[in-house]
Amino acid sequence: MSPESVLCWSEDPDLAGQLVRLARSVASGPEDRVFAASFDPPSDDGSRRIAEAGAHVLIRPNPAGPASTDPHVVASELRALVDTSHVTLVLLGSTKRGREIAGRLAGLLDAPAETGVARVHLDAGAVVVEREMLSGNALAQETLIARPAVVAIMPDVSASSPPPTVPVVQQVPSTSPAPLSERLELRPKPSGGVRLESAERIVTIGRGLQKKDDLVLIEALATALGASVGCTRPLAAEAGWLSDDHWIGLTGHRVKPRLYIAIGVSGAVQHLVGMRDSQTVVAINKDPNAPIFGQADYRVTGDLYAVVPALTKALDAK
Ligand SMILES: Cc1cc2nc3c(=O)[nH]c(=O)nc-3n(C[C@H](O)[C@H](O)[C@H](O)COP(=O)(O)OP(=O)(O)OC[C@H]3O[C@@H](n4cnc5c(N)ncnc54)[C@H](O)[C@@H]3O)c2cc1C
Numbered sequence: 001m002s003p004e005s006v007l008c009w010s011e012d013p014d015l016a017g018q019l020v021r022l023a024r025s026v027a028s029g030p031e032d033r034v035f036a037a038s039f040d041p042p043s044d045d046g047s048r049r050i051a052e053a054g055a056h057v058l059i060r061p062n063p064a065g066p067a068s069t070d071p072h073v074v075a076s077e078l079r080a081l082v083d084t085s086h087v088t089l090v091l092l093g094s095t096k097r098g099r100e101i102a103g104r105l106a107g108l109l110d111a112p113a114e115t116g117v118a119r120v121h122l123d124a125g126a127v128v129v130e131r132e133m134l135s136g137n138a139l140a141q142e143t144l145i146a147r148p149a150v151v152a153i154m155p156d157v158s159a160s161s162p163p164p165t166v167p168v169v170q171q172v173p174s175t176s177p178a179p180l181s182e183r184l185e186l187r188p189k190p191s192g193g194v195r196l197e198s199a200e201r202i203v204t205i206g207r208g209l210q211k212k213d214d215l216v217l218i219e220a221l222a223t224a225l226g227a228s229v230g231c232t233r234p235l236a237a238e239a240g241w242l243s244d245d246h247w248i249g250l251t252g253h254r255v256k257p258r259l260y261i262a263i264g265v266s267g268a269v270q271h272l273v274g275m276r277d278s279q280t281v282v283a284i285n286k287d288p289n290a291p292i293f294g295q296a297d298y299r300v301t302g303d304l305y306a307v308v309p310a311l312t313k314a315l316d317a318k
Contacts, residue, residue: 003032003033004027004033004088006023006026006027006087006090007081007085007087007090009036009101010093011093011095012093015155018157019093020050020054022120023091024055025162034055035081036053038060039074051169054162059172060081072181076175077175078090079105079108084172089147090105090148090151091120092151094155095155102115102151103115106150112144112149112150114151114152116132117152119157129142194245196253197255199227199228200257200259201226201260202257202275203225205263206231207234207264207266208263209241209263212239214305215241215242217309218263225315229246232268233249233251248275251270252274253274254273254275255275255278258279261284262283262285262296263304264286266287267295268291272291272292272295280298281295281296282299283298283299283300
């Protein structure tokens with residue numbers, strides 16, 4: 001079987017390091033090689049960390065400014081590296097940007113691509129991937145026969161820690177592709193400053209809340225519990241009552257707190273995907289047939305405008 005040559009890239013240095021470790025566990029033959037692409041200077045902390053994870057880092061200076069601003073530039077530069085380093089497998093992060101670049105790169109290479117991949121391994125020369133489908137309710141196993149293959153890996157996929165290697169960082173000339181877009185302005189997204197993925201307790205509010213001002217009820221309960229506030233998609237994406245970093249579910253954050261309190265949340269499958277790893281679930285809903293009750297350890301059938309203040313009062317009195 002011919003040796004594997006894996007190329008990793010992510011705009012996030014931590015994720016790039018994860019990809020390198022994964023690549024080294026997937027391509028562990030004596031002649032296999034793991035490369036990582038970087039558009040940062042060799043002295044950059046990110047480049048150094050990727051090299052320490054065990055990749056041969058190929059640095060491409062990008063004359064058109066920060067490469068991350070133009071997916072076409074990144075995909076074209078990666079495509080050139082695939083050619084010059086005889087790459088058989090490209091691993092990208094399955095972030096929004098990573099998925100966009102995966103599609104562009106696969107188009108340039110006429111290669112198969114998979115995104116949202118949870119696991120990857122090689123079997124008799126073919127790339128076998130597992131990815132979630134049907135809103136996370138099923139795992140699809142697929143084989144990519146043609147090479148090179150492009151695979152975008154979900155963040156936080158674990159890989160065994162391979163033995164340390166001597167870091168190698170090499171500068172290679174840029175192919176200088178012309179950008180197809182230009183960034184005019186960079187404005188930080190409004191953020192509630194929460195990081196739900198690591199929260200131990202979460203109080204989540206759904207469309208059962210009638211108006212934005214009533215969020216104070218939910219915040220008071222969260223404060224009494226030392227919890228973070230989460231929400232369903234309509235509250236962030238449609239109403240804009242909370243920022244996106246509160247949004248839990250298939251297209252939001254995936255959480256696994258010890259305590260999850262769902263208030264005025266119906267329990268749509270797209271929401272459940274994001275919270276089903278919670279340890280203890282409490283649901284408060286006025287509809288006794290709400291699907292969220294099927295996921296709950298403790299069910300409170302009632303009006304949130306009565307139940308939530310009473311609960312907060314009881315907690316504050318302790
Ligand atoms: C492609 C796609 C991706 C999606 N991704 C996500 C996602 O990531 N996250 C997500 O959350 N959704 C997602 N959705 C939307 C999802 O399908 C649901 O529409 C959404 O989760 C419903 O939000 P909700 O439970 O707040 O509202 P509703 O479904 O409207 O439920 C409101 C609930 O509040 C209860 N209620 C009303 N008044 C009171 C009261 N006074 N006291 C107590 N209970 C009360 C009602 O009985 C009801 O059960 C996605 C949809 C699609 C198509």
